[in-house]
Amino acid sequence: MVVAVYTIVIIISESHSLKDKRRVLMQLRDKITRKFNVSMAEIDHHNLWQKTTLGIACLANEQRHVNQVLDQVMNAIYRLPFLEVVDCRKEFT
Template sequence: GLPMTPPGNIGNSDREARRVLKSITTRVGNKFNVSIAEVDDQSLWQSAVLGICCVSNNSRYTNEVLSRVVDFIVNSRFEVEILDYEIEILPV
């Protein structure tokens, strides 16, 4: 998963946090053709964990896409801070 937290300037609002999260999931899903969903901490507006999935028969391509997703979130104007991330490739 991709645990993240909004910085202090996002406000103390579940609605605002959900708006930012929805923006991230929509833009990432559309731009990179990946599946993305909130997978943990759904009851907390102060944090979220996103799961991102890319299916391919080429592990290098999959790793590249997932790395680009993380870079996109970090370098975009989303109001979040990524706390940690892990890329796991599952062979089929």
């Protein structure tokens, strides 16, 4: 069994309040978790309205599958025009 976690620091340029940020993150979480069957949560920068750190986790029997799914997740996030990925790290356990 392979568990991989992406830690992603994101700037949300269209956010002008915490309410805007939460709305964007909720939509992003719903879209990503529904499409890719991964877990996602905000893990840092809770009180900043344009910056967030997300944790995205995936579990599978093979590392190849985990890599494929997480790469697809990152491609989907990179394509969103209102988000700027500042930092991204992948860890396996």
